[in-house]
Amino acid sequence: MTAEGRLRFDHEAIHSADDLIEAGKAARGDVPRSAHAEYVPSKDRDPIRILRAQHEHRVHDLIPLRLERMSANPFAFYRGSAAIQAADLRDAPRTGVDVTICGDAHIANFGIYASPERALTFDLNDFDESAYGPWEWDVKRFVGSVVIAARQRGFKESKVQTAALEAAASYRISLRQITQLGVLERYYIRADVHRGQRAASSQKVLDHAIDAASRRTSARVVRKITERAADGTVSIIENPPVLTHVPEATERTVLEIAREYVNTLPSDIAVLLSQYVATDAVRRVVGVGSVGTRCYIVVLTGPAGESLVLQVKEATESVAVEFGGATAPRAPIIDTRADRDDHGHRVVANQRVLQSVSDPFLGWVRKDGHAFYVRQFRDQNVSIDTETLDFRPFTDYVDACGTVLARAHAQSPNAPFISGYLGEGTQFDSAIAEWASAYADQAVEDYHALRKAMRKGEI
Numbered sequence: 047m048t049a050e051g052r053l054r055f056d057h058e059a060i061h062s063a064d065d066l067i068e069a070g071k072a073a074r075g076d077v078p079r080s081a082h083a084e085y086v087p088s089k090d091r092d093p094i095r096i097l098r099a100q101h102e103h104r105v106h107d108l109i110p111l112r113l114e115r116m117s118a119n120p121f122a123f124y125r126g127s128a129a130i131q132a133a134d135l136r137d138a139p140r141t142g143v144d145v146t147i148c149g150d151a152h153i154a155n156f157g158i159y160a161s162p163e164r165a166l167t168f169d170l171n172d173f174d175e176s177a178y179g180p181w182e183w184d185v186k187r188f189v190g191s192v193v194i195a196a197r198q199r200g201f202k203e204s205k206v207q208t209a210a211l212e213a214a215a216s217y218r219i220s221l222r223q224i225t226q227l228g229v230l231e232r233y234y235i236r237a238d239v240h241r242g243q244r245a246a247s248s249q250k251v252l253d254h255a256i257d258a259a260s261r262r263t264s265a266r267v268v269r270k271i272t273e274r275a276a277d278g279t280v281s282i283i284e285n286p287p288v289l290t291h292v293p294e295a296t297e298r299t300v301l302e303i304a305r306e307y308v309n310t311l312p313s314d315i316a317v318l319l320s321q322y323v324a325t326d327a328v329r330r331v332v333g334v335g336s337v338g339t340r341c342y343i344v345v346l347t348g349p350a351g352e353s354l355v356l357q358v359k360e361a362t363e364s365v366a367v368e369f370g371g372a373t374a375p376r377a378p379i380i381d382t383r384a385d386r387d388d389h390g391h392r393v394v395a396n397q398r399v400l401q402s403v404s405d406p407f408l409g410w411v412r413k414d415g416h417a418f419y420v421r422q423f424r425d426q427n428v429s430i431d432t433e434t435l436d437f438r439p440f441t442d443y444v445d446a447c448g449t450v451l452a453r454a455h456a457q458s459p460n461a462p463f464i465s466g467y468l469g470e471g472t473q474f475d476s477a478i479a480e481w482a483s484a485y486a487d488q489a490v491e492d493y494h495a496l497r498k499a500m501r502k503g504e505i
Contacts, residue, residue, distance in 0.1 A: 063225065063462040070466025073141045079468070081139040082182065083477035085484040088137070093130045093492045094499050096369060100129055101505075103362060104338025111287060112337035113500055121198050123493040124191060125154055126335035128175050130492060131187060132370035134485070140180040141467055145458035146377050146399045148451070149175030149366040150335075151184040152191035156447045157429040161403040167236065169401050169450055171427065174336060176396035177364040178381070179372030181455055181464050186485070188451055189213045189478050192444050193486040195432050205437055210479035211472070212441050216448025218468045218475060224456040225465045232456045236402045267424045268353040272326075272345060280345050280353045281326040289328050292342070300327040300342045303358050303413050307420045310394075310409035319407075322346035322354055330357070340416065343423050355423040356407065360416055361389035377458065390417040400454040 101109050116126040128150045148155070148170050157171045192213045196206040224232055271289065272280045284290055292300070301324045308316045326345045331337055340360035347353055366372040374381055375392040377399065384391035390410030398404050407422040430443055455461055468474050499505045 061459075066460065066462035067225075067466030070141075070143075070463040071469070073143075073463070073467050074469075077139050077141050079474040080477050082186075082474065083480040085134075085138075085481050085488065087134065087488065091134070093127070094495060094505055096129050096133055097127075097496070098505060101338065105340060106338075108287075108331060108338040111331060112334070113496070113505065115334045115337060117493070117497050117500060119198060120490045120493045121154075121191070121194050122334055123496060124194050124489050125152055125333075126337075127489065127492065128187070128335055129365040129369045131190070131485075131489075132175075132183070132365040132368075134488075135180075135183050135186060136369070136371050138182070138186075140182050141463075143181070143460045143463050143467075144178050144373070145181045145455050145460050145464070146396050147177055147179045147181060147184045147366065147372075148173060148400060148454065149177050149179070149184070149187075149364050151188045151451055153188065153195055153432060153444065153447050154191070154429060156450060157427060159405075159427045161236075162406045165236075167403055168446060169403075170454055171429075172333075173393050173397040173400065174339075174359075174361060175364045175366055176393060176400065177366040177372045178374040178377050179366045179370065181460075183366065183370065183372075184451060184455070185214065185217055185478060186481060188217070188447065189482040190485045190489070193479075193482045194489060196440065197486065199433060199435070199440065201437055201440075207479055207483065209437075209441050209444055210482050211475050213444045213448050214475035214478040215472065216445040217452050220449040220452035221456060221461065221468065222465045222470070224453055225462045232453075232461075235453055235456075268345070268355055271355075272353065274351075279325040280347050280351075282328045282343065282345055284328070288331050289343070292327065292329050296329075297327050299413060300344060300358055303411050303418055304344045304346075304356060304420065306413070307358075307409045307411040307418070310391075310411065312406065315406050319346070319354075322348050332359070340418075356420050357423040358418050358420050361393045361410070361419050362417070363387070363389060364392070388412060388417055390419040393419045399457050402453065 104112070112126065116123050132149075150172060151170065155170060155172045156168065158166050158168050159171060161167050189210050193206055193210050196209045201209070224235065268280070271285070272282050274280050282289060282291075291297075304324050308319055311319070323346065324344050325347045327342055330341045330343050332341050336359075339362065342358045344356045344358060345353055346356065364372070364375060367375060375386060375389070376395050380395050383395070388410070390412065394408050394410045397408065405421045407420065410417070410419045412418070432440060432443065435443060455464065496505070
């Protein structure tokens, strides 16, 4: 059923939000919301095999560092195990309705950064695993991370379950509120860190991060990691293994990437960058799960000696597609704009869909058989350290993350379907919290399995 058009010429059918909401309600008959509660591991499950498969495409001398970071604690392992979870969710109950998903929506993947207008924004901040896939996967990854982080923080199990329920409820309630708006209003929603609509404890957490973000400007980062030569050019100070200079051939390739990616930028940014010259490039080790992918930072020097730092990062196939079986790397409307295996374009396109405001320097390029995306390096970027939060600020932070995830999903045309499916009751919240508790147990088992495999030299 569609709303009738009132134009004088023929046009495509207009699918109303009400129709999608009703379709979502009807889907409960096929996939009850309670069906999301049960976690059933597959009989041939092998998390170590999945990690080994990922390592085949990584820089081999960085694999030990990746394993070291993943083996630090259960939450660090969870951060690095998006591929394992994608495989575990492959056959999990789902409604069959897809949206643009983050693919790695754990609570450490939210943070504060500066918008082009220099306003601080709280949003998702990593899209390497983004895809067009089941919305349920993002919600489960999110709530699962809440349980693991809360347990690691030492909260009582009753409080852990409360946090999980609040996480699921925040997503559900926020999505319902946002989908009641028109699509243009949804698009313009911004997660302003100063909006003053939070609990005092929650705002206190953000205020601390805001203060840190205000100090962590690009200029300050440049001064910290670079030195200036007599001719005024700027180069990066080595800090192994995090920052290391690369062989000359690799350096040339990275500088070519920095030049060629300009072709994917808006005209104003392309003109801006034309006034800079690349003066140094180094390899950078980043994150937990990303360790081993090719990542570099490039220093550009301007006519007045000013510096701009870009990050060039390899984009590989999303784990949601490779291990989870998601059907598409991007939404159908944008999937025709690049080759299916152009993962740099995938990351950039999906980031622009999911974030309320994105880095104006964001672009992509393919080089020597690899896909890359480029962005500005650390422009007032700060993440919240959940291990320092007491319970109330922790749940306030979780609530903020749930709202941001709902806003991201609400940009997809199918969002009202999800809202209709979730409804106003707490059945879905309870089911997801139960699943997250069971999956957190599984993740801890996998963490110990990794440490055992490392001791035996099996990985």
